Amino acid sequence: MLFQPPVFETIFRTPVAHRLVIRGSRSRGAPMDGVCWYHDEFDAAGALVARYETYDETDEAGRERCGWRRYDAAGRFVARHEVTMRWSALVALKQSRRGAEIALQRLGGQPVPPPRTRPGLAA
Incomplete structure (x- = not known):
């Protein structure tokens, strides 16, 4: 089966009036395997609104995952979402690429706490 990456606009919930531009991608082989x-x-x-990193990988310990990270225009980490399986397994589980894309949306992602509430930082 030919690998079909997700429709990133669906995952990131990109507004219709916005434009999503790919800056590039990287792949790697064993012992880690994946693409970003x-x-x-x-x-x-x-105007630049956000930057994204999306990944589909298996790490050195054999753990599988796919997900994304969002950064604001200034480069600050804003949100992320990850599932513990490779993209192809997520597509199989959801029985469609569209279902897998929706599973990766995770409304709002996981926000970064404000600096005052981060562990180890003084208020």
Whole structure:
């Protein structure tokens, strides 16, 4: 079966008026195996809104995962979502690529706590 990556606009819930541009991708082989994509999101006026890293990989310990990380225009980490299986397994589980994309959306992602509430930082 030919590998079909997700429709990133669906996963990131990119507004119709925005444009998602791929900056590149990287793949690697054993002992870690996977691929990572890099995207920039621009609003209707052409201003950078967000940057994304999306990954589908198996780490050195054999743990599988796929997910994404979102950064704001200034490069600050904003949200992430990850599932503990490879993209192809998620597609099989959801019985469609569209179902897998929806599973990766995770409304709102996992927000980064404000600096005052992060463990180890003084208020």
